[in-house]
Amino acid sequence: MRFTIFQDSRIGNRDGxxxxxxxxxxxxxxxxxxxxxxxxxxxxxxxxxxxxxxxTRRFQQEARNKLRRPADFLVSAIQTAHRAIVSHxxxxxxxxxxxxxxxxxxxxxxxAYWAHAGDSRLYVLRRGDLAAATQDHSKVQQMIDAGxxxxxxxxxxxxxxxxxxxxxxxxxPQITSGREFKLEDGDTIILSTDGFWSQIPPAILGxxxxxxxxxxxxxxxxxxxxxxxxxxxxxxxxxxxxxxDQEDANVADTVxxxxxxxxxxxxxxxxLDDGKPSDDVTEEDIERAIAEIQDAIRKVPx
Amino acid sequence: xxxxxxxxxxxxxxxxxYRIEKPLSSGGFSIVYxxxxxxxxPFAIKEYLPSSLPLRTEGVEVIITDEANLSVFRHxxxxxxxxxRALALIQHPNVVRVENFFRANETCxxxxxxxxxxxxxxxxxxxxxxxTEGFIRxxxxxxxNGLREVHANKLLHLDIKPANIxxxxxxxPVLLDFGAARITLSEEAMKLKPMYTAGFAAPEHYRFKPEExxxxxxxxxxxxTIYTCIAGxxxxxxxxxxxxxxxxxxxxxxxxxxxxxxxxxxxxCLSVDWLKRPQTAFDLQKRLMEEPPEEKRGFLETMNIPLSxxxxx
Numbered sequence: 001m002r003f004t005i006f007q008d009s010r011i012g013n014r015d016g017x018x019x020x021x022x023x024x025x026x027x028x029x030x031x032x033x034x035x036x037x038x039x040x041x042x043x044x045x046x047x048x049x050x051x052x053x054x055x056t057r058r059f060q061q062e063a064r065n066k067l068r069r070p071a072d073f074l075v076s077a078i079q080t081a082h083r084a085i086v087s088h089x090x091x092x093x094x095x096x097x098x099x100x101x102x103x104x105x106x107x108x109x110x111x112a113y114w115a116h117a118g119d120s121r122l123y124v125l126r127r128g129d130l131a132a133a134t135q136d137h138s139k140v141q142q143m144i145d146a147g148x149x150x151x152x153x154x155x156x157x158x159x160x161x162x163x164x165x166x167x168x169x170x171x172x173p174q175i176t177s178g179r180e181f182k183l184e185d186g187d188t189i190i191l192s193t194d195g196f197w198s199q200i201p202p203a204i205l206g207x208x209x210x211x212x213x214x215x216x217x218x219x220x221x222x223x224x225x226x227x228x229x230x231x232x233x234x235x236x237x238x239x240x241x242x243x244x245d246q247e248d249a250n251v252a253d254t255v256x257x258x259x260x261x262x263x264x265x266x267x268x269x270x271x272l273d274d275g276k277p278s279d280d281v282t283e284e285d286i287e288r289a290i291a292e293i294q295d296a297i298r299k300v301p302x
Numbered sequence: 303x304x305x306x307x308x309x310x311x312x313x314x315x316x317x318x319x320y321r322i323e324k325p326l327s328s329g330g331f332s333i334v335y336x337x338x339x340x341x342x343x344p345f346a347i348k349e350y351l352p353s354s355l356p357l358r359t360e361g362v363e364v365i366i367t368d369e370a371n372l373s374v375f376r377h378x379x380x381x382x383x384x385x386x387r388a389l390a391l392i393q394h395p396n397v398v399r400v401e402n403f404f405r406a407n408e409t410c411x412x413x414x415x416x417x418x419x420x421x422x423x424x425x426x427x428x429x430x431x432x433x434t435e436g437f438i439r440x441x442x443x444x445x446x447n448g449l450r451e452v453h454a455n456k457l458l459h460l461d462i463k464p465a466n467i468x469x470x471x472x473x474x475p476v477l478l479d480f481g482a483a484r485i486t487l488s489e490e491a492m493k494l495k496p497m498y499t500a501g502f503a504a505p506e507h508y509r510f511k512p513e514e515x516x517x518x519x520x521x522x523x524x525x526x527t528i529y530t531c532i533a534g535x536x537x538x539x540x541x542x543x544x545x546x547x548x549x550x551x552x553x554x555x556x557x558x559x560x561x562x563x564x565x566x567x568x569x570x571c572l573s574v575d576w577l578k579r580p581q582t583a584f585d586l587q588k589r590l591m592e593e594p595p596e597e598k599r600g601f602l603e604t605m606n607i608p609l610s611x612x613x614x615x
Binding site: 080083084086087090091095170283286287289290292293294295297300 | 354368370371373374376377379380383386387390391392393400402404405407508584602
């Protein structure tokens with residue numbers, strides 16, 4: 001596979017960065033994923049961290065060669081991440097389960113597959129035009145679909161941050177998968193959090209990508225996105241890939257990777273291992289607890 | 303409360319010698335059934351079954367295929383054991399009594415004495431006019447006997463609310479549902495995820511610093527419960543009150559006459575600062591049993607309403 005890849009996450013004007021991002025690829029498969037931990041909930045960054053780590057972990061576990069069913073893998077990996085977040089909340093006695101959005105994309109055999117929950121987005125841009133995009137699981141998207149507001153109104157709507165699907169929380173996430181998408185040379189797939197996409201619409205992104213290569217364009221565009229937020233920029237995160245001419249010797253080929261080797265890049269901090277859920281109730285514990293209770297029942301005079 | 307998505311046990315199913323008659327209620331972590339033993343004695347059997355996990359879509363066996371779900375299931379099971387341990391220690395007419403505890407169908411069951419009657423919540427919703435000062439003082443003074451016993455066993459109930467107080471046919475209040483109860487001195491138990499009901503949980507309960515919880519936390523919930531009897535709705539949630547206290551004074555919500563003394567009692571129980579609350583169930587009980595000086599006659603009159611009136615249609 002020959003592609004160029006760009007990844008960056010910026011704090012914007014916030015106190016902390018609750019966005020997490022990662023990409024990882026082997027010779028034959030590429031994963032890109034982004035999670036935007038939800039503010040207003042406890043430990044949004046922890047939820048995002050777990051989501052990105054879990055999805056990457058499962059990817060590296062199962063994509064040694066190729067993924068057999070990439071679309072199914074994505075849904076299943078996102079569900080695993082959701083459960084890992086819930087388990088973390090239980091283990092850490094959190095009053096409220098942390099939440100995060102998530103979008104993940106797999107490229108394999110010249111095709112792209114993706115799935116998402118929440119309002120982090122994926123666009124596919126082809127020759128400057130938007131060829132495919134995720135539909136946000138957001139209140140404003142529902143209103144747009146219903147025809148009650150326009151896209152422009154949605155951008156200023158007071159409920160624009162409300163989403164109805166996320167990882168973590170009581171309700172399992174609603175996960176939407178994209179159809180298998182056959183890539184052509186020059187196609188760009190871009191995953192971003194709302195801090196970025198709310199400032200840079202695809203109509204700007206597309207034409208600029210026609211003129212400039214991804215890795216040359218994106219650093220400046222990240223700065224521009226933050227500038228446009230007028231000092232109120234949310235965290236902004238992007239991971240993007242341009243599918244190159246597969247014969248172009250100027251672009252590195254993943255064939256140079258050793259077998260079962262992964263090249264990975266992420267902004268997760270890898271500090272969650274001690275918080276991993278441990279199933280510390282054994283069969284013996286259960287039997288002992290029941291025996292204790294029955295014993296206590298017998299001892300108390302009736 | 304989350305909807306219980308799991309299939310209840312079918313009527314007629316025989317569980318460890320108890321024949322299931324029907325489900326009585328279902329909550330976030332369990333289903334409670336009416337069941338009868340071979341002698342025909344009725345019992346309430348609580349089946350541990352977290353509603354958030356898909357565990358039984360058919361049949362009677364609980365099946366967990368997913369490892370993550372198993373971890374959540376077993377964590378909840380620990381809480382269920384805490385409830386069993388808590389109740390097994392207590393033998394008191396104002397506390398629901400646990401008679402048996404066993405394992406079956408890959409989950410656990412707690413057999414409790416079946417009490418005929420209705421929850422306090424039912425009474426509040428049906429007819430708030432029943433909530434006279436005399437009724438409130440009698441029910442809660444009685445209930446404090448049970449709560450004193452709970453606290454004497456180093457337990458905290460931590461989820462006292464109208465739905466967890468049963469009024470038996472004879473008028474006796476019975477404290478139910480020790481699902482949130484914790485053995486205060488056991489560190490293990492304190493590590494479990496706290497459960498609470500907004501509006502009834504004390505402010506310190508939301509923070510979940512175990513060292514701040516004590517009998518006074520249950521006293522807050524009793525105060526909130528009395529508040530609900532009088533106002534018809536619970537007070538503003540404790541965590542919000544700490545940010546901005548907007549509790550509506552009871553005096554403005556009452557639909558009938560109550561003494562200033564009773565308002566003062568409820569107010570002191572609901573103090574955000576736990577040091578300002580009655581510190582023990584006994585303190586609160588004493589205050590409930592004292593007759594308010596200025597309204598002695600009115601209070602005695604309400605006391606004289608025959609109990610039977612409360613349960614007539």
